[in-house]
Each structure stands twice: as structure tokens, then as C-alpha cells.
Amino acid sequence: MGVPAVEVQHVSKHFRLLSERHSSVKDRLIHPRRSSYSDLAALEDVDFSVGAGETVGIIGKNGSGKSTLLKCVCGVLQPTSGQVLVRGSLAGLLELGAGFQIELSGRDNIYLNGSMLGLSHKEVERAFDDIVEFSELGQFIDTQVKFYSSGMYVRLGFAIAVNVDPDVLVIDEVLAVGDEQFQSKCLERIRTFQEEGRTILFVSHNAEQIRAICDRAVVLESGKMLADASPGEAVRAFRESLGESLATDELGAPNRQFRAVKNVEILGMDVVGGARLHTGDPLHFRVGLKTNDAVAAKLVLEIHKLNGELLVRTDPDAPDAHVDIPSGECVVTVDAGNFDVLDGAYQVNVGIVGPSGTVIYDWKECAASIEVTYEGRASGTLAMAPKVAVEPRPS
Amino acid sequence: MLDTPSAPRSERRPPEQREVRIVSARSSLAHRFGELWRTRELLFHLTRSDIKVKYKNSALGLLWSMVSPLMQLAIFWLVFGFILKNGYQHFVVFLFAGLIAWNFFSGSLNTSTGIIVERAGIVKKVAFPREILALSTVAAQIFYFCMQAVAMAVILVALQSAPDWALMWLLVPAMAALLVLASGFSVLLSALNVRLRDMRHLIEVAMQLWFWLTPIVYPYEKLAPHLGWLKWLYLCNPMTPIVLTFQRVLYPNIVVASTNYPPNLPKTLPVLPTWSPATYAGLDCVILVVGLALFVFAEWVFGRLEGNFAEEL
Numbered sequence: 001m002g003v004p005a006v007e008v009q010h011v012s013k014h015f016r017l018l019s020e021r022h023s024s025v026k027d028r029l030i031h032p033r034r035s036s037y038s039d040l041a042a043l044e045d046v047d048f049s050v051g052a053g054e055t056v057g058i059i060g061k062n063g064s065g066k067s068t069l070l071k072c073v074c075g076v077l078q079p080t081s082g083q084v085l086v087r088g089s090l091a092g093l094l095e096l097g098a099g100f101q102i103e104l105s106g107r108d109n110i111y112l113n114g115s116m117l118g119l120s121h122k123e124v125e126r127a128f129d130d131i132v133e134f135s136e137l138g139q140f141i142d143t144q145v146k147f148y149s150s151g152m153y154v155r156l157g158f159a160i161a162v163n164v165d166p167d168v169l170v171i172d173e174v175l176a177v178g179d180e181q182f183q184s185k186c187l188e189r190i191r192t193f194q195e196e197g198r199t200i201l202f203v204s205h206n207a208e209q210i211r212a213i214c215d216r217a218v219v220l221e222s223g224k225m226l227a228d229a230s231p232g233e234a235v236r237a238f239r240e241s242l243g244e245s246l247a248t249d250e251l252g253a254p255n256r257q258f259r260a261v262k263n264v265e266i267l268g269m270d271v272v273g274g275a276r277l278h279t280g281d282p283l284h285f286r287v288g289l290k291t292n293d294a295v296a297a298k299l300v301l302e303i304h305k306l307n308g309e310l311l312v313r314t315d316p317d318a319p320d321a322h323v324d325i326p327s328g329e330c331v332v333t334v335d336a337g338n339f340d341v342l343d344g345a346y347q348v349n350v351g352i353v354g355p356s357g358t359v360i361y362d363w364k365e366c367a368a369s370i371e372v373t374y375e376g377r378a379s380g381t382l383a384m385a386p387k388v389a390v391e392p393r394p395s
Numbered sequence: 396m397l398d399t400p401s402a403p404r405s406e407r408r409p410p411e412q413r414e415v416r417i418v419s420a421r422s423s424l425a426h427r428f429g430e431l432w433r434t435r436e437l438l439f440h441l442t443r444s445d446i447k448v449k450y451k452n453s454a455l456g457l458l459w460s461m462v463s464p465l466m467q468l469a470i471f472w473l474v475f476g477f478i479l480k481n482g483y484q485h486f487v488v489f490l491f492a493g494l495i496a497w498n499f500f501s502g503s504l505n506t507s508t509g510i511i512v513e514r515a516g517i518v519k520k521v522a523f524p525r526e527i528l529a530l531s532t533v534a535a536q537i538f539y540f541c542m543q544a545v546a547m548a549v550i551l552v553a554l555q556s557a558p559d560w561a562l563m564w565l566l567v568p569a570m571a572a573l574l575v576l577a578s579g580f581s582v583l584l585s586a587l588n589v590r591l592r593d594m595r596h597l598i599e600v601a602m603q604l605w606f607w608l609t610p611i612v613y614p615y616e617k618l619a620p621h622l623g624w625l626k627w628l629y630l631c632n633p634m635t636p637i638v639l640t641f642q643r644v645l646y647p648n649i650v651v652a653s654t655n656y657p658p659n660l661p662k663t664l665p666v667l668p669t670w671s672p673a674t675y676a677g678l679d680c681v682i683l684v685v686g687l688a689l690f691v692f693a694e695w696v697f698g699r700l701e702g703n704f705a706e707e708l
């Protein structure tokens with residue numbers, strides 16, 4: 001892989017949470033030593049490296065330290081111990097349009113923001129047209145930024161950042177903004193970045209995006225590194241940590257049924273009739289479940305391609321998704337209809353969620369895999385056999 | 396409608412040859428100064444946008460930056476020259492010579508102290524040497540200084556009062572000392588204000604006191620002879636030699652003729668110490684060295700405190 005572009009070396013970051021703030025000179029004189037504070041470890045001994053040209057995702061719940069980690073990489077925060085090594089220029093997208101002077105025109109802000117991201121005046125001049133084009137601002141470029149819609153604001157911010165021409169790009173959940181068309185444009189630009197061999201560090205709590213974009217992913221939980229693995233593995237670890245902590249949250253609940261619920265366990269899953277199918281064959285699964293107490297739940301299926309692209313995630317609210325799990329071990333059969341896809345390998349994730357569809361009781365990534373063969377010559381994903389006929393011309 | 400990706404503007408260097416940047420709890424002073432030098436263009440853009448924003452959407456625009464200093468000048472002239480009749484010829488030139496230097500200094504400190512807190516938005520989200528923010532307020536003062544210098548020129552022409560052309564060069568060390576001193580204080584105070592928010596109010600009060608401790612509205616020679624040994628303490632005020640130099644150059648004589656308006660006044664009045672130009676230059680250079688030391692110290696303090704900025708804001 002060569003020399004890594006970003007090395008995060010045993011980084012820890014502790015925040016002091018003051019129970020009482022003494023931030024005036026008077027208070028400082030009265031309380032020469034800060035009285036009481038509690039120490040919050042936002043990051044603890046996080047250690048990984050990102051190879052040049054690699055795209056690494058960071059996933060974790062809110063408050064797991066994702067943003068703190070990115071800030072440390074960007075240099076906005078300094079780690080309490082450990083260090084971050086960055087080879088080459090870095091552009092951080094912690095917030096789109098941070099540092100805009102709303103009183104100034106878009107043009108002035110491009111120069112201001114560009115130089116803040118480390119560009120020289122000449123470099124901004126060279127990139128200027130690209131930025132304007134990408135942001136789709138056109139004639140509004142000379143309007144004061146305060147008159148921009150939030151979409152325009154964000155577009156301009158993203159356009160500047162991706163035109164900075166960085167070796168390393170750090171993105172913090174900024175893709176969640178903007179309309180769909182702009183989002184896909186951003187994703188497109190990220191893919192070009194990847195092709196150009198740039199390094200990308202990418203935070204998201206959207207497992208799909210991580211799977212679709214990243215080569216590897218790091219899972220954070222309460223500041224600790226849970227996993228550093230392939231996107232599929234990492235997403236599984238993330239989901240498991242999510243399910244686990246949801247279950248522990250419910251441990252203290254007085255409701256007996258709730259406590260029993262966390263014991264739902266997916267024992268295994270297989271494809272009825274073997275994993276090798278032909279296009280259009282009926283798809284049946286058998287899912288082994290185990291629980292101590294009977295519980296009403298819903299079953300969710302996820303099928304995705306090996307490259308991470310999601311084919312389908314079933315709706316837990318669909319009437320047939322409901323399953324009453326009896327106590328003890330049982331086998332649930334799932335009739336998924338005909339599997340009308342073209343050839344390829346597919347992976348299946350299965351989850352048992354609560355009746356509301358929000359609580360995950362258990363989740364198994366890559367519970368089964370399917371290989372589909374197709375004899376025809378169609379290409380794409382969806383299998384389709386259009387019937388063509390000639391209709392007499394209406395007279 | 397996806398745009399065609401533009402070709403990378405620069406050839407990607409292999410990672411082994413790229414510059415390595417280290418983010419850790421302690422960065423050396425040399426590293427700080429290096430970063431500062433690398434981002435000098437940002438200083439220019441920040442300064443320009445600061446000035447632009449300040450007078451945007453106002454009818455008179457930049458003229459406002461002249462109104463306040465000229466008003467101050469008019470008031471002091473009215474009170475001391477006209478009502479109290481101190482008898483100095485062209486007193487307004489003397490006043491403005493001191494004020495122009497003082498305004499630069501006080502303007503820098505007053506705006507820079509709160510700047511980090513004010514610009515919390517960028518400080519928390521964008522990585523760049525944050526002292527640039529403090530330095531940009533000083534740089535903006537250079538601009539206002541130039542505006543006032545134009546006003547000064549107008550006044551000199553109107554009153555037909557020529558500066559001491561032979562001593563014009565003295566303004567160079569004086570200006571340099573002023574710039575470095577203001578930068579040092581600005582960086583230091585902007586960092587301290589993040590922790591101790593009342594620094595800002597403290598500075599406002601301190602600047603008033605400091606103003607009267609500096610011979611701006613009263614001539615140095617009026618006070619110094621009465622001070623005895625305290626005179627040395629008085630000269631320790633770094634602004635004193637700077638202001639004296641400005642006055643020496645722009646208000647040409649060590650002793651000036653009195654307007655003779657109150658008949659009891661002597662024919663001539665002492666204004667400035669009878670130092671040689673070399674002494675003026677020497678004192679300014681001392682301040683310059685002190686200012687440089689202060690700046691390095693300020694950078695060190697800033698570096699120590701900077702790590703917590705994003706948390707404390």
C-alpha cells in the first residue's frame with residue numbers, strides 16, 4: 001500500500017466538563033484553582049492509518065467521537081495525547097460554508113474561503129470557474145451571501161472545498177444536505193476523487209453510504225475503536241453495537257416483556273433449495289430463531305450486491321413482515337417471491353425488529369449469500385423480459 | 396446534469412514526497428511561525444473582508460472610518476487649544492500627530508481582544524493559524540492609519556505647516572515598532588480573552604488610562620520636568636517614544652512659538668525633549684526589540700491556549 005496518507009497514532013482526546021465555570025478575572029482570583037470538573041474521554045487510544053488513495057469511512061452513533069476524531073485530523077482540535085500525521089494537503093469539510101462572510105458576495109467568499117482552506121490567490125483564480133459551475137450559482141455569484149437560499153449556501157461551500165485540489169479530503173456528514181440531485185453530484189465528485197487517487201476520510205451514520213463509497217471503515221463507540229475492517233464487517237459491528245446498547249438500555253426497564261425481548265437471537269439462515277439460483281427462481285429462506293419468551297416482532301430483509309450497493313431493504317411495516325415468535329427455538333420461513341435479478345452474487349442481511357420497527361432485537365449481516373446465473377444476454381441488475389408485438393396502425 | 400470532472404490542476408505527487416503535517420498537543424514555535432508565513436495570503440483576504448464588511452450597506456462607506464478620529468481631534472483641539480488656550484501654535488497638528496499613532500494602537504487592541512470569541516464559527520470549524528484573526532485586525536488598522544494620514548496631509552497643507560522633512564526617516568523605525576508592539580499585544584490578548592472573557596472590558600478601561608499616560612494631548616516637556624526620577628518610569632511606557640517620534644517629525648520644532656494669545660505666556664513654549672534624532676531612532680528600536688520579544692511570547696502563549704479554543708468557545 002505504500003506510505004499511509006493519514007496516520008492516527010494513539011490519539012486520545014479528553015474534554016474537561018466544568019461543573020462551575022470560572023471564566024472571569026474575579027472568579028479566578030477567588031478560586032485560584034478550578035474547583036471541580038469531570039473528565040470526558042471523547043476519544044481513547046484511537047489508532048489506525050489510511051493508505052494513500054484509500055477511502056475510509058468512520059461510523060458510530062451520535063456522541064461516539066466521530067466528529068472529534070475528524071477535528072483532530074483537520075487540526076481544529078489538538079489531541080490530548082498521541083498525534084495525527086497527514087501527508088500532503090488536506091481540505092476539511094466539517095461544515096459547509098463555515099467561515100463565509102454573509103455580508104460579502106459569493107465571489108469574495110470564494111477567495112476568502114479558498115485561502116482559508118490553504119489555497120493561494122492564483123490557485124483560487126484558476127479554480128474559480130470550476131467552482132462557480134459546480135455550485136450552479138451562475139449570475140448570483142456577485143450577490144451577497146446573506147441573500148442565498150440554504151441550498152445555494154451549501155452548494156457554494158461544497159464547490160469550494162472539492163475544488164481545493166487536496167491530497168486528503170475529510171468529510172463530516174455534509175452529504176446529508178442539499179437536494180437529491182446535488183447529493184448525487186457530490187457523490188459523483190467523490191468517485192472522481194477516488195479515481196484520481198486521493199485519500200478520503202468520510203464520516204457518516206448512513207451504513208449504505210459507507211458500504212457504497214468506502215474501501216474500509218472504522219467503527220467508533222464512546223471514543224473507542226470497535227473495529228477497523230471492510231465496510232461490510234464494519235457495518236455489522238456497528239449494527240451489533242447498536243443492538244447491544246439498545247438491549248442494555250432496556251435492561252433496567254421494569255417491563256418483563258421488554259427484558260425477555262432482548263433474548264431474541266438469530267441462529268442462522270439458509271436459502272431453501274441451495275444458494276445457487278437461476279434468474280426468476282422463487283426465493284425462500286429459513287431463519288432459525290431462539291427466544292426465551294414469546295414475542296411479537298417483525299422481520300426485515302436486506303439484499304445487496306457484493307460492492308455494497310443496496311438492492312432492497314424490506315419495509316418492516318408491511319403486513320406480512322409480522323412474525324409471532326414462540327418461546328424456545330423455532331424456524332421461520334420467508335417467501336420472498338421470485339428473484340428477478342440478473343446474474344451476480346448477492347448477500348442477505350436479516351434482522352428482527354420490534355413491533356414499532358425502530359428497535360433492533362437482533363441483526364445478522366451476511367446471513368446468507370445467493371448466486372444467480374442468467375443465460376440471456378441482458379445486462380444490468382433487474383431481470384425483465386419485455387414482450388414485443390406489432391399492433392396494426394390505427395386508421 | 397452532472398458536470399464533467401475537471402482534470403486535477405496539479406500532478407499528484409507520490410505520498411512519500413508530500414509535506415507531512417503533524418497535529419499534536421504541542422507544536423514548536425518555529426512550526427507556528429512557519430504556518431503563519433504559509434498562510435500570509437489569508438491575512439490579506441481576512442483583512443480585506445473585515446474592512447469591506449464593516450462599511451457595507453452604509454451610504455458614506457469608508458468615510459465613516461475618518462469620522463470618529465476627526466471628531467476626537469476636533470474635541471481635543473476645542474477643549475485644550477481653544478477653551479483652555481494652551482497657546483501652542485498649530486496645536487491641532489501636534490494633537491493629530493500623537494493621535495494618529497495612538498489610534499492605530501488602541502484600535503488594534505480594542506478590536507483584536509474579542510476577535511477569537513467573535514469569530515467562534517470559523518475557529519471551531521476550520522483549521523488555520525488562529526492568530527491570523529488577531530493580526531488581521533492590526534492589518535485593518537494599517538488601512539485606517541493610511542486614511543488618517545491623508546487627512547493629516549490635508550491639515551498640514553491647509554495650515555501651511557511643513558513637517559520636518561529631514562527627519563522623515565524616523566517614522567520608519569517608529570512605525571515598525573508600533574506595528575510589532577500592536578501585533579504582540581493583539582495576539583496575546585485575543586488568546587487570553589477566550590479563557591477570561593472580561594479581558595475585553597478590562598482592555599477598554601486600561602486603554603483610557605494608558606491614553607492619558609502617553610503625551611498625546613499634552614506636550615511631553617510640560618510634564619516631564621516635574622516628574623523627577625519618575626521620568627524613567629514614564630518613559631517605560633512603550634507608546635511614549637513612538638508618539639514623541641511622530642510629534643517630532645510632524646510638528647517640526649522642539650520649541651514652538653506661542654500664539655501669544657493669553658498675554659502672560661512666554662514667547663516660546665517647550666514641546667519635545669531636546670534629543671538628537673539618533674536618540675529618537677534608538678528608543679524606537681528598543682521598543683521594536685521589546686515588541687518582537689512580546690510577539691514571540693504572545694505566540695508561545697497563543698500556542699499553549701489554542702488547543703482549547705474549540706472547546707471553550
